[in-house]
Amino acid sequence: xxxxxxxxxxxxxxxxxxxxxxxxxxxxxxxxxxxxxxxxxxxxxxxxxxxxxxxxxxxxxxxxxxxxxxxxxxxxxxxxxxxxxxxxxxxxxxxxxxxxxxxxxxxxxxxxxxxxxxxxxxxxxxxxxxxxxxxxxxxxxxxxxxxxxxxxxxxxxxxxxxxxxxxxxxxxxxxxxxxxxxxxxxxxxxxxxxxxxxxxxxxxxxxxxxxxxxxxxxxxxxxxxxxxxxxxxxxxxxxxxxxxxxxxxxxxxxxxxxxxxxxxxxxxxxxxxxxxxxxxxxxxxxxxxxxxxxxxxxxxxxxxxxxxxxxxxxxxxxxxxxxxxxxxxxxxxxxxxxxxxxxxxxxxxxxxxxxxxxxxxxxxxxxxxxxxxxxxxxxxxxxxxxxxxxxxxxxxxxxxxxxxxxxxxxxxxxxxxxxxxxxxxxxxxxxxxxxxxxxxxxxxxxxxxxxxxxxxxxxxxxxxxxxxxxxxxxxxxxxxxxxxxxxxxxxxxxxxxxxxxxxxxxxxxxxxxxxxxxxxxxxxxxxxxxxxxxxxxxxxxxxxxxxxxxxxxxxxxxxxxxxxxxxxxxxxxxxxxxxxxxxxxxxxxxxxxxxxxxxxxxxxxxxxxxxxxxxxxxxxxxxxxxxxxxxxxxxxxxxxxxxxxxxxxxxxxxxxxxxxxxxxxxxxxxxxxxxxxxxxxxxxxxxxxxxxxxxxxxxxxxxxxxxxxxxxxxxxxxxxxxxxxxxxxxxxxxxxxxxxxxxxxxxxxxxxxxxxxxxxxxxxxxxxxxxxxxxxxxxxxxxxxxxxxxxxxxxxxxxxxxxxxxxxxxxxxxxxxxxxxxxxxxxxxxxxxxxxxxxxxxxxxxxxxxxxxxxxxxxxxxxx
Numbered sequence: 001x002x003x004x005x006x007x008x009x010x011x012x013x014x015x016x017x018x019x020x021x022x023x024x025x026x027x028x029x030x031x032x033x034x035x036x037x038x039x040x041x042x043x044x045x046x047x048x049x050x051x052x053x054x055x056x057x058x059x060x061x062x063x064x065x066x067x068x069x070x071x072x073x074x075x076x077x078x079x080x081x082x083x084x085x086x087x088x089x090x091x092x093x094x095x096x097x098x099x100x101x102x103x104x105x106x107x108x109x110x111x112x113x114x115x116x117x118x119x120x121x122x123x124x125x126x127x128x129x130x131x132x133x134x135x136x137x138x139x140x141x142x143x144x145x146x147x148x149x150x151x152x153x154x155x156x157x158x159x160x161x162x163x164x165x166x167x168x169x170x171x172x173x174x175x176x177x178x179x180x181x182x183x184x185x186x187x188x189x190x191x192x193x194x195x196x197x198x199x200x201x202x203x204x205x206x207x208x209x210x211x212x213x214x215x216x217x218x219x220x221x222x223x224x225x226x227x228x229x230x231x232x233x234x235x236x237x238x239x240x241x242x243x244x245x246x247x248x249x250x251x252x253x254x255x256x257x258x259x260x261x262x263x264x265x266x267x268x269x270x271x272x273x274x275x276x277x278x279x280x281x282x283x284x285x286x287x288x289x290x291x292x293x294x295x296x297x298x299x300x301x302x303x304x305x306x307x308x309x310x311x312x313x314x315x316x317x318x319x320x321x322x323x324x325x326x327x328x329x330x331x332x333x334x335x336x337x338x339x340x341x342x343x344x345x346x347x348x349x350x351x352x353x354x355x356x357x358x359x360x361x362x363x364x365x366x367x368x369x370x371x372x373x374x375x376x377x378x379x380x381x382x383x384x385x386x387x388x389x390x391x392x393x394x395x396x397x398x399x400x401x402x403x404x405x406x407x408x409x410x411x412x413x414x415x416x417x418x419x420x421x422x423x424x425x426x427x428x429x430x431x432x433x434x435x436x437x438x439x440x441x442x443x444x445x446x447x448x449x450x451x452x453x454x455x456x457x458x459x460x461x462x463x464x465x466x467x468x469x470x471x472x473x474x475x476x477x478x479x480x481x482x483x484x485x486x487x488x489x490x491x492x493x494x495x496x497x498x499x500x501x502x503x504x505x506x507x508x509x510x511x512x513x514x515x516x517x518x519x520x521x522x523x524x525x526x527x528x529x530x531x532x533x534x535x536x537x538x539x540x541x542x543x544x545x546x547x548x549x550x551x552x553x554x555x556x557x558x559x560x561x562x563x564x565x566x567x568x569x570x571x572x573x574x575x576x577x578x579x580x581x582x583x584x585x586x587x588x589x590x591x592x593x594x595x596x597x598x599x600x601x602x603x604x605x606x607x608x609x610x611x612x613x614x615x616x617x618x619x620x621x622x623x624x625x626x627x628x629x630x631x632x633x634x635x636x637x638x639x640x641x642x643x644x645x646x647x648x649x650x651x652x653x654x655x656x657x658x659x660x661x662x663x664x665x666x667x668x669x670x671x672x673x674x675x676x677x678x679x680x681x682x683x684x685x686x687x688x689x690x691x692x693x694x695x696x697x698x699x700x701x702x703x704x705x706x707x708x709x710x711x712x713x714x715x716x717x718x719x720x721x722x723x724x725x726x727x728x729x730x731x732x733x734x735x736x737x738x739x740x741x742x743x744x745x746x747x748x749x750x751x752x753x754x755x756x757x758x759x760x761x762x763x764x765x766x767x768x769x770x771x772x773x774x775x776x777x778x779x780x781x782x783x784x785x786x787x788x789x790x791x792x793x794x795x796x797x798x799x800x801x802x803x804x805x806x807x808x809x810x811x812x813x814x815x816x817x818x819x820x821x822x823x824x825x826x827x828x829x830x831x832x833x834x835x836x837x838x839x840x841x842x843x844x845x846x847x848x849x850x851x852x853x854x855x856x857x858x859x860x861x862x863x864x
Contacts, residue, residue, distance in 0.1 A: 033062065033063070034063070034070060036115075037059060037062065037063070037067075037070065037101065037104065038070055038074075039113070040104060040105055040108035040113045040115075041055065041059075041070070041071075041074050041104065041108065042074070042113075043108045043111040043112055043113040044074075044104070044107050044108055044111050045077075045111070046074055046075055046076075046077040046078040046081075047077075047078045047079065047080070049080075051107065052075060052078065053089065053093075054099055054103060054104075054107075055071065055074070055104055055107070056071050056075075056089060056090060056093055057093050057099035057103075058099050058100060058101050058102075058103045058104035059071045059101070059104065060090070060093045060094075060095050061095055061099060061100050061101060062100070062101040063130070064095055064130070064131070064134050065090075065134040065137055065138055066130045066131075066133060066134040066137075068090050068137075071086075071090065072086050072087075072090070099831070099834070100831060106790075109723065110724070112723065112724060114723060148238070148239040149223065149239055151239060152223065152224045152237045152238065152239030153221070153222055153223055153224070153239075155195060155196055155237055156215070156216075156222055156223070156224050156225045156237055157222060158195050159187060159192055159195050159196070159213060159225060160185060160213060160215055160222070160225065162187060162191060162195060163185035163186060163187040163213045164185060164186060164187070165180070165182070165184070165185060165186075166180035166181075166184035166185055166186045166212055166213070167180065167186065168180055170186055170210055170212055170230070171209070171210070171229075171230030171231075172212055172228050172229070172230050172231075172232060172270075173212070175230075175232070176270040176273070176274070176353055176357070177274075177353075177356065177357050178270055178273040178274055178277065178353070178356075179273070179277065181250045181251065181273065181276075182251070183215065183249075183250075183251070183252075184212060184213065184214065185212075185213035185215075186210050186211060186212050186213055187210075187211050187213055188209070188210060188211070189206070189207050189208050189209060189210075189211050189229065192207075192211055192227065196237065196238075198238070200227050200235050200237075201235060202233035202234055202235045203233070205233060207227055207228075207229040207233050207235060208229055208230075208231075209229055209230050210229070210230060211227045211228065211229050212227070212228040212229075212269075213225055213227060214226040214227070214228065214248050214269055214285075214287075215248060216236070216246040216247065216248055216287065217246060217247060217248070217249075218244075218245055218246045219245075223246050224236050224237045224239060224246065225237055226248070226269070226287055228269065236287075244291065244294070245291065245294045245295065245298065246287065246291070246295075247284050247285060247286055247287065247291075247295045247298070248269065248272075248284070248285045248287065249282060249283070249284045249285075250272055250273060250276045250282055250283045250284075250285075251276075251282050253282055253284075253302075253303075254282070254303075256303075257303060257304050257305040257306075258302075258303030258304065258305045258306025259305040259306075260305075261282075261303065261305075261306045261307070262279075262281045262306065262307045262308075262309060263281065263282055263283070263284060263299055263303060263306050263307070263308050263309070264276065264279065264281050264282070264283035264284070264309050264311055264368065265283070265284045265286060265292065265295060265296050265299060265308060265309070265310050265311065265328065265334075266283060266284070266285055266286070266292075266310075266311035266313075266351070266352065267285065267286055267287070267288065267289055267292060267311070267313055267322075267325075267351065268285060268287070268313075268351065268353070269285050269287075270351075270353040271285070271311055271313070271351045271352050271353045272284065272285045272311070273353070274352050274353040274355075274356040274357075274361065274364060275311055275352050275364060275368060277356075277361060278352075278356060278361040278362070278364040278365040278368065279364075279365050279368055279369070281309075283311075284299060289313065289322050289324040289325070290324055292310065292322075292324050292325055292327075292328040293324060293327045293328040293331050295328075296308060296310060296328040296329070296331060296332045296334065297331060297332060299332070300332040300333075300334075307334075307335070308329075308332050308333075308334035308335070309334060309335045309336075309337055309368060309371050310325050310328045310329040310334050310335065310336050310337065311325070311337050311351075311352055311368070312325035312326070312336055312337065312338045312339075313325065313339075313350045313351045314338065314339060314341075314350050314351075315350070316347045316348070316350060317347075319341070319345055320379070321336065321338045323379065329373075330843075330845075333373075334373075335371035335372060335373055336371055336372065336373070337352075337367055337368045337370075337371035338367075339351060339352050339354065339355040339364075339367065340355070340363075340367060341354075341355065341358070341359075352364050352367075352368075355367070378840065378856045378857060378858065379840045380840065380858065381839060381840050381841045381856045381858055381859055382839040382840055382841070383839075384790075384793060384794055384797055384836075384839060384841065390652070390653075390654065390775075390776070390779060391772060391775050393417050393418045393421060393653075393772060394768045394769055394772050395407070395417065395421070397764075397765040397766075397768040397769050398421065398424075398765065398769070399748050399751060399752050399762075399765065401671070401674055401675055401678060401751070401752070402424055402425075402428070402675065402751070404671035404674070404675075405424060405469070405671045405672045405674070405675035406420050406421050406424050407671070408666075408669060408670075408671040408672050409423075409424075409465060409468045409469070409672060411663075412663060412665060412666065413461050413464050413465055413468075414461075414656055414659075414660040414663070415460055415461040415462065415464070415465055415656060416456065416460060416651075416653035416654065416655065416656050417653070418454070418651040418653040418776075419454050419456060419460060419461075419462055419465060419622070419651065419653055420465050421769075422452045422454050422620065422649070422651055423462065423465035423466050423468070423469045423470075423620070424469045424675070425450060425452060425620075425649075425744070425747075425769075426450065426452050426466070426469070426470075426564065426566060426618060426620030427466075427469040427470050427472075427473060427679060428679070428747045428748075428751055429448070429449050429450040429452075429564070429618040429620075429743075429747060430449075430470070430473055430542055430543070430562075430563075430564040430566070430618040430620075431472070431473055431679045431682050431683050432448060432682055432746075432747050432750045432751065433447060433448050433449035433562055433616040433617075433618060433697075434561070434562035434616055434687050434688070434695055434697060435682065435685060435687075435688065435697055435698065435750065435755075436448050436697050436698050436699075436700050436746055436749075436750050436755065437597070437697045437698070437699050437700065437746075438699070438700050438701075438702075438742050438743055438745070438746035438758065439699050439700065439701045439702070440702065440710060440738070440739070440742045441707070441710075445699060446596060446597050446739070446743075447595070447596075447597040447616050447617075447697075447743070448616075448697075448700075448743045448746040448747055448750075449564075449595070449597075449616050449617055449618045449743070450618055450619075450620075450649060450740065450743060450744065450747075451595055451618070451619040451620075451647045451648045451649065452619065452620045452621070452648060452649045452651070453619075453621050453622075453623065453645075453648040453649070453650050453651070454621070454622045454623075454650075454651045454652075454653070455622075455623060455624075455625055455628060455650065455651070455652040455780060456622055456623075456624070456652075456653060456655065457624055457625075457655055457657070458624060459657060460622070460655060460656070460657065462622040466566055466620070468672060469672075469675070469676075470543065470566065471676050472676035472677070472679040472680040472683065473542055473543060473679065473683065474543065475680070476540065476542070476680065476683040476684070477540055477541065477542055477543065480539055480540045481539060484537055484539040487537045488537060488539070491534055491536060491537055494534040495533075495534050498529070498532070498533055498534055501529055502526070502529055502530075505522055505525050505526045505529060506526065508522050509522045509523065509526070536558065536559075538559065538560055538689070538693065539559065539560065540560045540562075540687075541555060541559050541560050541563060542560070542562065542563050542564060543563070543564060543566050544563055544564065544565045544566070545565070545566065545567050546567065547565065548587070549587040549590040549591050550587070550590065550602060552565065552590075552594075552617075553590055553594070553600065553602055553610075553612050553615075554602070554610060556594070556612050556615040556617065557602075557610045557611065557612040557613075557615070557693070558610065561613075561614055561615045561616065561689060561693060561694060561695045562615065562616045562617075562687070562695060563615075563616075563617060563618075564617065564618035564619065564620065565617075565618075565619045565620070565621065566618075566620045566621075567620075567621050567622070585642070588642045588644040589642065590602075591617075591619070591644060592642060592643060592644055592647065593612075594612070594615060594617040595617060595619075595647045597614075597615070597616065599611060599612060599613045599614075600612050613692060613693070613694040614690070614692075614693075614694025614695040614696065615694070615695065616695055616697070619648075626798070626802075629795065629798070640732050640781075643732060643736070645732070645733070645781070646732040646733045646735065646736045647736055647740075648733075648777075649740060649770065649773040650733070650773055650776045650777040650780060650781075651773065651776050652776050652779055652780045678751060682750065682751070698755050700746045700749060700750070700755065700756070700757065700758050701757050701758070702742065702745070702757065702758045702763065703757040703758060703759050703760060705759070705760040706745065706757070706758050706759060706760045706762070706763040709760060709763050709764060709767065710738065710741065710742060710763060710767075713737075713738055713741055713767050713771075714738040717734050717735075717737055717738060717774075720734065721734060721735065726778075727774070727778065729778070729781070730774070730777050730778045730781050733774060733777040733778075733781060734774060734777075737770055737771070737773075737774045740770050740773075741763070741766050741767045741770040741771075742758075742763070742766075743766075744766035744769060744770060745758045745762045745763040745765075745766035745767075746758055746762075747766075748762040748765060748766055749762045790835060792822075792823045792828050792829075792831065792832040792835075793831075793832040793835035793836050795822040795823060795832075796821060796822060796823050796829070796832045796833070796836065797836055797841060798822075799821050799822045800812060800817075800821075800842065800853065800855050801855065801859050801860065804855050804860050805860055810854055810855055810857060810860065811845065811852040811853060811854045811855070812852065812853050812855075813850070813851070813852055813853075814833075814844070814851040814852065814853055815851075817829070817853055833853065840856060841855070841856050841859060842854060842855050842856060843856075
């Protein structure tokens, strides 16, 4: 049975008591974009900060600043909500940040939202009104921020004037074991509150006692203060934007371009004091992790020749350097110093002050002096999509004769086991499909032929596998062709004589007509002759390799009504001229009808039209992953929307190349010979072909036990096709799985026992194999259900890795990437780059106006 999950996700309950209300439909019964986004957003939990941020980015990309109230109201559901945090984050979001509204809808659908299709786009007038209101809001906001900054700077100056030099016995300095710098001050908390007009707090707790006063500068001017009490509680003066880009230095920074000067840049006051004391170098505190890249760039601008050393904190969770510190070092060509605490590090030890206190300032000095360039430091790349681990192929589910042959061939060829098994199943399908159909239930019946698709690299030896398992079929074709030679010779003579008679009658008709004489007699003779036209003898041709769908249909209609496309290079099929945009729909429909076993008519402009009736088709292809992805790209949604790929039993096995030592061929192949003898016996049975050349196969029904098992299999899959179900993203493939299970069961029945009702053992074996193929389809096709920005990211990721490995480089110029890469639209490319950067798979490197895309070296390593 297929993997079954917990079932449908339902819409989570939402607490709307904090200001976020579900949006109501717009006038006229439709929903405007605010309504639609709001309704979808209501399904997404607001507690996860990363999701919270991405939803903000998605809304701002679509609605601009007019979307803040919508996002802010939703944000208030989170227990950690703070209005100041929400406003600050919203201001930092760029409308073209790369996350689109599609991300929000994708997240909402995953949480149970279903679009009701009542959406109405806003009118140009509505859009203009929104823009006007957004501009007014932005202007008011900017005025407020500027006023707050001025007030904060004035209060900072007042407190700094009232403060006294910091003393060495300040509780915070004593606990951190650092001496006060000359430009540090201190003031009593009550005096600070009096000057500020409010009690300074940190995390809701008031600062008490002697407050350390840290002056913060922006562009050389005092902008705010950081206040620290004896317990380490910290806060900056109220006022938006006063700390962003601001810093505090342990001493007056040197003038000039910084030649011969080393500047240390860290996060906190105690960190930079410890580092400065240990090395004797001036140090700058960025006062927050996220501020470090901005401060580093400001120092590089003012001191272009200085050596900049970034003092990283390490993360409490895993002890790795803070990504903001790495970014800061890389952005200015600086060095990165990382504190070392050993394998038994206390999670609370994270910075150079902790290192100085616990290990000593001498070790701090040596660590900073041995700092290295940060350009080579990359975190482990995160996976692009949620991957499903491959399941072992259910070899024991194959009938004994088939399994033994598969094991025998696999032991010698050493191809991936699923590929070997697929070759065997293709041979069964091709040999048996003309003889039996299968009835699943009343009015549910059809062919037994299979479509099989193996996604694998060239060189996996599929041709060799096919050669072993189709030997009986090829021998049968050769025998039938040899036996038909006398008949074909007679046909050649008969058709030439008939054409000569026809030509003579037509000549007489022309002469009579030219002389204005009656032609009735000759016309009657021509009609009688047409009734006696010799028919081309039907000689079995079962195996096709590179025929177009139309040529294949012609062969089934005129030559032999059962055949198969068996190809180890399916790029010929998926990449053929017949699969161009103009004809892709027609060709996919042709192959779909042949799988279904229905009649189809091919209309031609320049030659005889024809009808295919009662034909049976097997398709067994190997295709390389890039070729298949290109086919998806060219055909758009047609390949899946028409159900073409849903009909295939997909296998995506791991390669065995590199682990196939030479083995001498065995002296005999008893299991394979038994397999081929059985196929030959079936092939030599009389074909059930009627007078019109159509097949009339015997109809195999399911036994009562097999029917119950089929219904159970069908219903178990059906339950997972709902939104949120395990098979929702591959519901097109899953919807055909029960049909394929019945087909395969009929093949097993005929191969093992001959005609008769399909027994329970045959169906259970077939259902296990079909469920495995469904799992493989889920692994491969699941990515195709990604929202557009992630689908673009997946294609860009594959292209970058392949390009860099081929060219032996680690960077690609962004302009070249846009011209030659798989995503050439500028906005979509930026979005894809941002997605991959967030997953540590690439970085942007800027040098003046030049922008390069650097790929994480771990992705370019060739597996040993």
